[in-house]
Amino acid sequence: MARLLYGSSERDADLRYAVRMAVPDPFFWAEKAGRTYAVFSPLEIDRARRTARVDTVIAAEDLVREERKRSDPVELLLALARRLGFGTAVVPETFPLGIADRAGKRGLRLRVRRGPFFPERQIKNEQEIGWISEALRMAEAGMERAREILQESRPDAEGVLRWEGEELTSERLRGEIEAVIVRRGGIAEHSIVAGGAQACDPHEEGSGPLRAGEAIVIDLFPRSRASGYYGDLSRTFVKGAASEPLRRLYQTVAEGKRWVLDSMRAGADGRVLHRRLLRRFAEAGYPTERRQGKWVGFFHGTGHSLGLEIHEPPRFAAGRFRAGQVMTVEPGLYYPEIGGVRLEDLVVIEKEGVRNLTRSPEILEIP
Numbered sequence: 001m002a003r004l005l006y007g008s009s010e011r012d013a014d015l016r017y018a019v020r021m022a023v024p025d026p027f028f029w030a031e032k033a034g035r036t037y038a039v040f041s042p043l044e045i046d047r048a049r050r051t052a053r054v055d056t057v058i059a060a061e062d063l064v065r066e067e068r069k070r071s072d073p074v075e076l077l078l079a080l081a082r083r084l085g086f087g088t089a090v091v092p093e094t095f096p097l098g099i100a101d102r103a104g105k106r107g108l109r110l111r112v113r114r115g116p117f118f119p120e121r122q123i124k125n126e127q128e129i130g131w132i133s134e135a136l137r138m139a140e141a142g143m144e145r146a147r148e149i150l151q152e153s154r155p156d157a158e159g160v161l162r163w164e165g166e167e168l169t170s171e172r173l174r175g176e177i178e179a180v181i182v183r184r185g186g187i188a189e190h191s192i193v194a195g196g197a198q199a200c201d202p203h204e205e206g207s208g209p210l211r212a213g214e215a216i217v218i219d220l221f222p223r224s225r226a227s228g229y230y231g232d233l234s235r236t237f238v239k240g241a242a243s244e245p246l247r248r249l250y251q252t253v254a255e256g257k258r259w260v261l262d263s264m265r266a267g268a269d270g271r272v273l274h275r276r277l278l279r280r281f282a283e284a285g286y287p288t289e290r291r292q293g294k295w296v297g298f299f300h301g302t303g304h305s306l307g308l309e310i311h312e313p314p315r316f317a318a319g320r321f322r323a324g325q326v327m328t329v330e331p332g333l334y335y336p337e338i339g340g341v342r343l344e345d346l347v348v349i350e351k352e353g354v355r356n357l358t359r360s361p362e363i364l365e366i367p
Helices: 013-019 045-051 073-084 097-105 126-152 170-183 196-200 244-263 270-283
Strands: 002-007 027-032 035-040 056-059 088-092 109-113 161-163 192-195 215-220 233-239 289-291 294-296 312-315 326-329 332-335 339-342 345-350 353-356
Touching: 002 013, 002 073, 013 027, 013 035, 027 073, 035 045, 035 073, 045 056, 073 097, 097 109, 126 161, 126 170, 126 215, 126 233, 126 326, 126 345, 170 192, 170 215, 192 196, 196 215, 196 332, 196 339, 215 339, 233 244, 233 339, 244 270, 244 326, 244 332, 244 339, 244 345, 244 353, 294 332
Parallel strands: 002 088, 035 056, 088 109
Antiparallel strands: 002 027, 027 035, 192 215, 215 233, 289 294, 326 345, 332 339, 345 353
16 A cells, blocks of 8 residues: 655655655655655756655656646646556545545545654654754754853843843844854744743743843754754743742752653653652642642643654653653743743653753853
8 A cells, every 4th residue: 555645845744754855845755565756846856856865756747747737736646646556545644635535536545544654753863863963053052142142231220131232132132042043054933032921931932121130941942954853952041140939940940850861761651750750849849730820830741752843752751762762851840920940951762861962051140
C-alpha cells in the first residue's frame, strides 16, 4: 500500500522530514514498495533534482499535460496513482479533506493513519541533534544580546528602564533579540519578552515598558532557515536587585530543574517526574491552584519534544523516555504578587542520563 503526503514543506513538518527541502507551494510526496517520489512544478523541479531526498523526482507536466488540469491537485494525484500503480494510499490526519473527498469520488481510496505519520521522527540522529544545536546557538546569541541591553539600560525615577535615550519596552528588546537571530540564519516568531505581571502568563509575548526590580521572562524558540529545526531556551532576568520573595522563587525553580535533569534517563517515566516536581514545589510553599479564576504555581508541562516542530510528540509526561529523544526541561512558577520565573534547557535522552545541549548561563540579577 502506498503512503501519501500533500502540502508545503515550509509549513508541514512531515514533508520537510521526507524531502529535506523547503518548498513554499504544496506538492505531492508518495512512497510505494520502499521507493519515494515527489511531484514538482517547473519552479522547483531543478532545485528538487539537486537537493530533495527522494528516489524519483517527477515533473508535474509529465503527469498531466494539459495546463488547466495540471493546476488541479486532484488531477495530479490521480495521475500519480496511475503512474505508480496504486488504488489505495495511507495519509496523515492533516491531509486536505477536499482533495480526499474529490479523489475518493473518482475511485482512489485514502485511509487515514492515526498518530504520527513518521514515528521515527521522535528519535533524533546525530545530524538532527546538530541541527537542533545550531538553532539553540541562535537562541543563546539572542539571549546574550538581551542580557547586554538590560545591563546597559538604566531605570528612570519611576523605575522604567531606558536604553539609548528611550524607554526599553518588550517590543524594542524583542526586536533587538530577533535581529541577532535573523543575522545568524534563524527565523524568530512570537519570541516572549514579558515583564512584571505579564511574566505570569506563560505564552504572553509581552508589551510595554520594562521595569527595574521585576522579573522578565524571555523565551526564544528560533527555527533554522537552513535545516528547518528548532531550538528553545528560556531565562528569567531582573534588572537590579530582586526582592527576597522573587529570589526564593527563582531558586526553587532552578533547584527543580536540576532535580529533573538529574532524574531523566531512558526508561524514566516523565509523567511520574512531572507529578513529583509539582509535589516538590508545593512542599516548598508554592502550590498550584486557581485563585480568583486564574491559575498560579506550576500549571504547564515540564517540557516537550521538538525538532521540525517546536512542539512535537512526545510530550514530557507522555510516558517513559527513550534514548535519542530531544526534550525541553522548563519548569516555572508564577505568582502575580511575586512575579513569574521560567528556566529552560534542551537535552538529549541517553541510557544513563541526559546530554544537555544548552550553554546559556542562569543569571537572575543584572546590575
